Amino acid sequence: MINFNKKLLLGAIFLSLTFTGCNEILDEQPRSIYTADYFNTPDGVNQGFTALYRQLRLLYGNGYFMSNCQNGTDESTWAQSADGNFKELDMSGNGIINSNTFPTSMVWNSVFPYINTANGIIEKGPGFGIAESMISEARFFRGFYYFMLVQTYGGVPLDLGAGELKYNTLPSTTSVRNTVPEVYTKTVFADLRKAIENLPSSPRVTGGVTKNVAKLMLAKAYLTYGWWLQNPNSIPTYPEAARNDPDGHNAQWYFQQAYDIAMEGINNPGMYALQPTFYDVNVGSNDRNTESMLYADHTQSSTYYNESDPVGFGSGWAPDNFAAWMQTWNYTAIKSSRTTAWLGTDIVSSVQREASQPLGRPWVRMCPTLGVIKNTFADKTNDSRYDGTFVTTYRGNWNKNGTGLTTVPVLYNANNLPVQPGGAILSFLNDDSQTPSYPTGAGQSGVGAGTLSGRADWVIAPNGISRIVYPGLWKIGTYRTDDPNGLGYPNAGLTRPFSVAKFSEFYFIAAEAAVKGASGAMTARDLINVIRARAGKWKFNNAQNAAYVADNSAAMIAATPSVITIDYILAERSREYYGEFYRWYDLVRTQKWGEYAATYQIGGASYGDHTPQTVTRTISPFHYLRPIPQNQIDAMEVSADIKAKYQNPGYN
Secondary structure, three states, rough: OOOOOOOEOOOEEEOOOOOOOOOOOOOOEEEEEEOHHHOOOOHHHHHHHHHHHHHHHOOOOHHHHEEEEEHHOOEEEEEEEEEEEHHHHHHOOOOOOOOHHHHHHHHHHHHHHHHHHHHHHHHHHHOOOOOOHHHHHHHHHHHHHHHHHHHHHOOOEHHHHHHHOOOOOOOOOOOOOOOHHHHHHHHHHHHHHHHHHHOOOOOOOOOOOOOHHHHHHHHHHHHHHHHHOOOOOOOOOOOOOOOOOOOOOOOOHOOOOHHHHHOOOOOOOOOOOOOOOOHHHHHHHHHOOEEEEEEEEOOOOHHHHHHHHHHOOOOOOOOEEEEEHHHOHHHHOOOEOOOOOOOOOHOOOOOOOOOOOOOOOOOOEEEEOHHHHHHHHHOOOOOOOOOOOOEEEEEHHHHHOOOOOHHHOOOEEEHHEEEEEOOOEEOOOOOOOOOOOOOOOOOOOOOOEOOOOOOOOOOHHHHHHOOOOOOOOOOOOOOOOOOOOOOOOOOOOOOOOOOEEEOHHHHHHHEEEEEEOOOOOOHHHHHHHHHHHHHOOOEEEEEHHHHHEEEHHHHHHHHOOOOOHHHHHHHHHHHHHHHOOHHHHHHHHOOOOOHHHHEEEEEEOEEEEEEOEEEEOOOOHHHHOOOOOOHHHHHHHOOOOHHHHHHHOOOO
């Protein structure tokens, strides 16, 4: 079915991964060739577990998968240096999504080999005395990967060539897609339920799967399937199938199950818990915290375990974590002067590339829409999540560059006012109540930023944000502990873990299910207010780069509407998870994509272009499924009409 290579049967070069701070580590010997014969040994099966965790690195932290999950939604659009991997997904006339589009193919091409790995572990593990508690890790991953597939493409193959959910060792040149109900009921639900029964409450490896991780995914799968059965906006599915559940349940039953399981996760958290502030969730010094339940891990201490050089030049390719680069604009173009004369030799780059969470490596491939800055994150005073998501102040670090600037104590900036190292060089204003004086073109700042009287920092108001200058993405940005006094290694792949599942999502799943009719001890408003109350608590202000303790929980709760709607939950999800690969799936699940993303506003792609442009997107019902990759169709040795029927309608 899926065309596997015999020599690379399980689809990857299985290098070791380590998960620090645990009694158990995934430290099997690396192999460049992983054959069926080796998999018939205890070592081979055990190394299969390493592979399942490694696969997370191929998607989570991958900047192109970020494009798949955000571009074309209300959250993001293409930025000045974007290519077709970003423009095509914008749905705005700069190319179209088709079977050769790379980002939309990533789930299909990356997970099937690991599904086969899971099949092999499940089949062969008991014969080697591997406990069901460990085999259920493979059950979890198989259910999780099929859940990703069915959300992305509709019905997908359960038979990889040796029978449904069987381990396959031989290439096959035919393929048959199962229906959406078959994928959910035969593997997603069955595997995740079995995983819940047998997984431990604490992970075998740090950041690994547990009973509660499986509960989170099962609750989300039930919620998603309930929406699919209900189909409120008549979105087509493929292969065509009646919206009937093989087990005889209706959508309401699944919404109630989603609510009940999510509440089980909340009420029996085990080792997991919400962090006290949103800042604590995302600050690099607190990575691998109790709110991050499952993650694609990385390390700065070893090239071997990291699978890339932590102090070298990042590849911009999996398994590196490089997603943060995509929404990082070229802040190094910001200019200041050694003197008030601003002579050519005096002008310097006052914000250097640095391996720090607000900065990192600029790629300028994606940017937020104006709606995100002005509407989604409208409350920037009480709600800490805007400050804890975006970089809104760029600060001088010229003294760290190891050149002649090291001993320069002062530079001159906007309004010819002095700035010191660590001082604000460019700031994005919170609102449009003040209109900066903008230059024509790049201007003195080098990036088209404006001035306000009495301020030494260059400034840009929300209406002046463009495809080339925009707030960066702080929450998933670079964090390093080496070279604390210098610029570090800003061009290396990030060595932070990238979260796949967070404890906070239990509250959102239960709230969404409640809006869809589920009932229980907590209402949708109760659940959302847990998250909003936390969002009102401040510990640190990134914009001011200073400790800031405030508790605006009461104001946040008071501002929550009395009646919670799906629209309100989607807004809260965007505030909580912006930039974390959720948005396209959220809008597809709730069938709101076409409504939310039909138009957006953004400035142009040239320095000094501060005029918001309204852009229209074309999002058709068939776009709610991604195309089957062309390489899959080309590998099938079947008749032309069967190939044509294999592809999702609209992409032929």
